Amino acid sequence: MIRRPRLLFSAFNEFVLSHHDHGLWAYPESRQPELNSVDYWVNLARLLERGRFDLFFFADVLAPYDIYRGNRDAALRSGMQSPVNDPAVLIPILAYVTQNLGFALTENILQEPPYTFARKISTMDHLSRGRIAWNIVTSFLPGAGRNLGHAGLPSHEERYGRAEDYVAAVYKLWEASWEDDAVLCDRIAQHYADPRKVHEINHHGPYYDVIGPHLTEPSPQRTPLLFQAAASSVGVQFAGRHAEILFTSFNRTMAPQSIARLRAAAVEAGRRSDQVKIFAGFSFVMGSTEQEARQLARELSDRQSLESILTKFSGFWNFDLSRFDLNDTVAEILNGDVAAAAGLPPIARQALSAAPEKSWSFERFARWMAAQHVVGTPESIAEEITAWQDAGVDGLNIYYQVSPRTYEDFVNELTPRLTARGIMQDSYTSGTLRHKIFGNGPFLPPEHPARKARQVAFGTS
Numbered sequence: 492m493i494r495r496p497r498l499l500f501s502a503f504n505e506f507v508l509s510h511h512d513h514g515l516w517a518y519p520e521s522r523q524p525e526l527n528s529v530d531y532w533v534n535l536a537r538l539l540e541r542g543r544f545d546l547f548f549f550a551d552v553l554a555p556y557d558i559y560r561g562n563r564d565a566a567l568r569s570g571m572q573s574p575v576n577d578p579a580v581l582i583p584i585l586a587y588v589t590q591n592l593g594f595a596l597t598e599n600i601l602q603e604p605p606y607t608f609a610r611k612i613s614t615m616d617h618l619s620r621g622r623i624a625w626n627i628v629t630s631f632l633p634g635a636g637r638n639l640g641h642a643g644l645p646s647h648e649e650r651y652g653r654a655e656d657y658v659a660a661v662y663k664l665w666e667a668s669w670e671d672d673a674v675l676c677d678r679i680a681q682h683y684a685d686p687r688k689v690h691e692i693n694h695h696g697p698y699y700d701v702i703g704p705h706l707t708e709p710s711p712q713r714t715p716l717l718f719q720a721a722a723s724s725v726g727v728q729f730a731g732r733h734a735e736i737l738f739t740s741f742n743r744t745m746a747p748q749s750i751a752r753l754r755a756a757a758v759e760a761g762r763r764s765d766q767v768k769i770f771a772g773f774s775f776v777m778g779s780t781e782q783e784a785r786q787l788a789r790e791l792s793d794r795q796s797l798e799s800i801l802t803k804f805s806g807f808w809n810f811d812l813s814r815f816d817l818n819d820t821v822a823e824i825l826n827g828d829v830a831a832a833a834g835l836p837p838i839a840r841q842a843l844s845a846a847p848e849k850s851w852s853f854e855r856f857a858r859w860m861a862a863q864h865v866v867g868t869p870e871s872i873a874e875e876i877t878a879w880q881d882a883g884v885d886g887l888n889i890y891y892q893v894s895p896r897t898y899e900d901f902v903n904e905l906t907p908r909l910t911a912r913g914i915m916q917d918s919y920t921s922g923t924l925r926h927k928i929f930g931n932g933p934f935l936p937p938e939h940p941a942r943k944a945r946q947v948a949f950g951t952s
Contacts, residue, residue: 495913498876499736499768499886499928501546501595502539502898506532506576510550511774511890513803513861514569514796521893526576529584535895536585540592542902543916545928546624547585548718548888549578551597554634559798559805560813563634569799579611586619591919593927595624595718600653601639605660606701612715613665613707621711621923621933626718627733629654632806651725656696658733662941663692665714667948668705684708690948712933714941716925721753731756731767732940735925738770738888746771746882762938768885768928775865775872776892777900788866791892792858800861808839817854821846824853864892869904873912876905880914 508526509516516523525531539547555563555573566573582594596615598608616623629650630636636644645653673688692703719734721727730737730753741749754764776791778784805812814831815824821843824832835843846856865875879887891897909915920926923933935942945951 495877495880497916498880498884498909498914499545499770500543500915501548501770501886501888502535502544503548503550503772503888503890504535504894505550505552505572506578506581507572508570508574509799510572511803512795512892512894513571513799515791515794515893516570518791518794518893520896523894529581532581532585533588535898536589536592538895538898538902540589542898542906543910543919544592544889545886545916546593546595546924548595548624548626549582549597550626551575551578551599551628552632552635553599553602553630554632554638556632556802556806557634558809558811559802561811565798565802569796569802571796571799571802579615582623583615583618586615586622591622591927593622593624593716593924594619595626595716597626597628599628599630599635599639600650600657601630601636601641601645604701605657605699606664606703606706609661609664610706612661613705613710616710616712616715617707621925623710623712624716624718624736624924626720626738627654627658628720631809647723647725651729653698654729656698658940659696659944660692660694660699660701662714662944663694663948664701664703664705665709666941666945668692668703669709670949671709674708692948712923712925714935716928721756727753727756728760731758731762732760734767735929735935736768736770736886738772740772743771743879743882746879746884750883763936766929766936766938769883770886770888771879771884772890773865773876773879773887774863774890774892775867775875775897775900777867777869777872777904779868781867781871784866784868788862788864792862795858795861797854797857800857804839804842804857804860808836808842810834810836810839812857815853817852819853820849821851821853821856822849825849869900869908873905873908873914876909877912877914 508523522531536547552572552575556566556571557563559565579596633644668690670688673684675682675685689704694701717733717735718738719730720738721730737753750769753769757767758764776784776788778787801812819829823829825843865872910917926933
């Protein structure tokens with residue numbers, strides 16, 4: 492068998508009862524109701540490390556989904572990403588019980604001031620020995636904006652304007668405050684740090700003023716590995732300037748053109764195309780035979796909560812899907828034959844247009860949207876992962892259906908097969924998370940804006 496370059500693998504999760512499984516927390520094998528137990532998460536992290544995953548990725552939200560029926564009741568009733576705990580508290584515990592697994596923290600730029608956030612990330616990077624990534628998000632839930640004191644969610648353009656100012660401030664704190672040799676730890680002289688080599692950053696931007704200096708000495712990576720989801724044109728431009736891993740949604744047939752667009756954004760920002768990795772989402776249902784896999788997929792689909800599905804997509808599309816009758820057909824909605832279709836956003840119209848049969852009822856379409864899985868045997872799923880690599884992705888974010896079963900199936904059945912093909916690493920590389928993924932040491936390359944802030948401050952890369 493021809494060995495291939497390896498892919499990167501991330502376990503896509505959230506510190507919640509139910510992430511994208513739409514109510515399958517109630518499935519008999521699920522341990523998801525143990526979300527408040529540290530043992531559940533510790534065992535999951537150890538499982539992922541045994542399976543040589545690169546990352547444990549934590550998504551996050553800061554408000555209940557409340558677009559569906561105009562309130563949060565359905566989200567709370569079905570457990571759709573509610574309740575949700577703080578992943579920043581959990582990740583250091585999981586880092587302590589693992590040696591190589593990386594951890595991605597999602598944090599909204601509206602969530603806390605750059606100064607305190609920079610300290611938190613540096614602390615986590617120290618405690619994990621350099622295994623922390625930050626997924627930069629600007630939020631999409633109006634409730635998050637209200638709860639964070641913004642009287643609603645700022646406009647899309649303003650959120651990205653804030654994000655540019657925010658990252659500029661934290662980059663200076665991480666990269667341009669403490670010089671490399673500022674820490675002395677001289678026991679004899681009782682000098683820990685040289686104050687001449689710890690600097691204020693004096694950042695004055697349109698949204699944030701941060702004087703500094705950074706409260707924390709430089710961590711193993713200084714700046715964490717940087718994730719960002721890229722969808723809108725503004726988002727793609729932002730990701731091209733800043734992200735090292737771009738997490739985006741596309742189907743496999745669209746992958747080459749989507750990947751080319753994302754890499755071009757990095758090049759346009761003055762970076763090299765090999766300085767970014769592109770991740771796609773991947774979900775599967777596995778059986779020992781094709782028939783067994785199809786039967787399990789049907790069982791899981793039947794057990795999914797329709798209320799949870801509609802709650803999630805109402806939030807994603809910022810459109811109350813309760814306005815549609817479940818018997819309305821996709822064709823009627825797309826043609827505007829039902830009054831509720833007025834104001835349907837482009838993202839929802841695009842999703843409806845992808846329905847295999849326009850005669851489907853809206854309920855059938857919604858259940859189909861929630862069941863976009865690869866269904867098959869371990870070997871056929873390994874073949875599908877190979878096809879994704881052929882399409883040009885650098886990594887896959889693995890969604891669970893039932894946790895920990897989905898990840899147990901992956902580790903026990905797919906890790907050996909993918910390792911034999913060379914698609915999955917057969918051992919971990921030493922060093923920080925950035926070095927494990929890019930192989931060029933712990934720090935960002937000189938072309939990145941964060942390292943340019945360092946060049947301006949110290950005249951060095």
